[in-house]
Amino acid sequence: MTSASRILSPSDAERLLALRRMKLIATGLFVLMAVFFVVAFTLQGRFPWLGYVRAAAEGGMVGALADWFAVTALFRHPLGLRIPHTAIIPNRKDEIGASLGEFVETNFLSDEVVAGKLGSIDIAGALGAWVARPENARRVVAEASTAVRGLATMLDDETMRDAIEAVVRTHLVEPEWAPPIGRLGARILDSGGHHEAVDLLVDRLDDWVAANPEAFGALVSARLPSWLPSFVDRLVDDRVYTEVRRFLADVRSDPQHKLRVAIDGYLGELVDRLQNDQPTIAKLEAAKHHAFDDPRVRELAGSAWQAAKTAAVDALADSESELRKRAEAALADAGARLAADRELGAKVNVWITDAAVHLVATYRHDIASVIGDTVTAWDPKETTEKIELQVGKDLQFIRINGTVVGSLAGLAIFTIATALLPR
Structure with missing residues (x-):
């Protein structure tokens, strides 16, 4: 224990000091019994009552020696003699570790114990x-x-960029887009949800036409013969502009307008083709892969990761x-x-x-096996020292109790024998 004491924690150093103190007390009590025995054995001829002292001291010595042997046999060979069933802890430390792990697994890590303990705590x-x-x-x-x-x-930026790209390709690019888009579009058409989008488109178009009447001058009158008078150009431009505004107004006000019906028909045909027409599905998939195979998409993934990380x-x-x-x-x-x-x-x-x-x-x-694996990895001497340090002080009381009980037993036996047996 001397070599280990130099690296002991403060609490273990305190335990070591207490262990040594208890060993001295137990050994001192044995020596005291030996002194009493020698004195009583020498003088009992002159003082017969010393026979009782000798018997008590003799029993105390036997009890002290027996319990010293029992306690010492746990940790080492008594007097260095390799007597069978001694040095139990260093010789059987692997079995002790495995048994301790099994004990913890059975009694502390059972479902009932864990659930009961956690269930009692908020x-x-x-x-x-x-x-x-x-x-x-x-x-x-x-x-x-x-x-x-x-x-x-x-995290390596290049690795993360590859990871982001891999995730995007696995969960976004590789699955087919066309059928899911087609099914989603069909549900939208069935619910009439696209009508609001058409209304919004017509409204924006009408607003743009109202704000840009000059656009029709370049579009229509610029294509008329040059020999026509200029007022004819203006009449044509105004007429086309007015008709476009009237057409858009009709589309806005009439839910059954031909343009709306045509849009509904086109969209219905499109969502059906997205679900069932292989050429259409192939075109969309090809466009998707072309877009994601663009090097700029990879750069975008790297830039997105770098910006988010920073x-x-x-x-x-x-x-x-x-x-x-x-x-x-x-x-x-x-x-x-x-x-x-x-x-x-x-x-x-x-x-x-x-x-x-x-x-x-x-x-x-696995949790319980940590105990057994840890104990197995310990050096036998180190294991003995660790365990003796934890329980050795209490074990010394066994020696003390053995001395006291042995003394009382020796005294009782001698007293009974003296009273009952003739001399």
């Missing part, structure tokens, strides 16, 4: 009340910010940033709601309990 209420305090919410956000910033600095890291690094303040406020508010809402708290408690029971049930053996 975890959600305690957690909510703690997080609801602004200083605690600030602390949680600060620690989370540090962790996220550390993770962000560890913005997030900068915001998380600043304790006064809007992001962190909002996160703190949201966390504190969520904690207050969790602490105040009993129904919500009960649901969260059930969720936590179920999750813990599931984890324990899944990894119970």
Whole structure:
């Protein structure tokens, strides 16, 4: 223990001191019994009553030696003699570790124990009340910010760009677009939801025509023969402009207008072709792949990641940033709601309990095996020292009790024998 004491923690150093003190007491009591025995054995001829002292001392010595042997045999070979069934802990430490792990697994990690313990605790209420305090919410956000910033600095930009591109391709590009778009369009047409879009388009077109009448001059009169008088050009332009405005007004006011019917027919045919016409589906898929195969899309993914990472890291690094303040406020508010809402708290408690029971049930053996694996990896001498340091002080009381009980037993036997047996 001397070599280990140089690296002991303060608490273990205190235990070592107490262990040595108890060993001295137990050994000193044995020596005292030996002194009494020698004195009584030498003088009992002159003083017969010393026979009782000798018997008590003799029994105390036997009890002390027997219990010293028993305690010592747990940790080492008594007097260095390799007597069978001694040095039990160093010789059987692997079995002890495995048994301890099995004991913990059976008695501490069972579903009933975990569920019962967690069920008796209002975890959600305690957690909510703690997080609801602004200083605690600030602390949680600060620690989370540090962790996220550390993770962000560890991530390689090129790797993240590839990851983003892979995710986009797997979940966005690879699946067919045409049939889902067609089904969505069919539902919109069935519900009449596209009518609002048509109304909006006609309204915007009418507004543009009203604000740009000169556009019809270049469009119509510029194509008339040059020999026509200029007033004819103006009449044609005004007539075309008026007719376009009237046409748009008719479309706006008449839900059954031919243009609306034509649009409905075209859209209905389009959504059907998107779902069932292979050439149409192939064209859309080809256009989609062409767009996403463009190198600029890859550059966009990299730029998006870099911009998001920079913005997030900068915001998380600043304790006064809007992001962190909002996160703190949201966390504190969520904690207050969790602490105040009993129904919500009960649901969260059930969720936590179920999750813990599931984890324990899944990894119970792995958790318990840590004990056995750890003890197996220990050096036998180190294991002996660790265990003796923890329980050795109490075991010394066995030696003391053995001395006392042996003395009383020796005295009782001698007294009874003297009273009952003739001499």
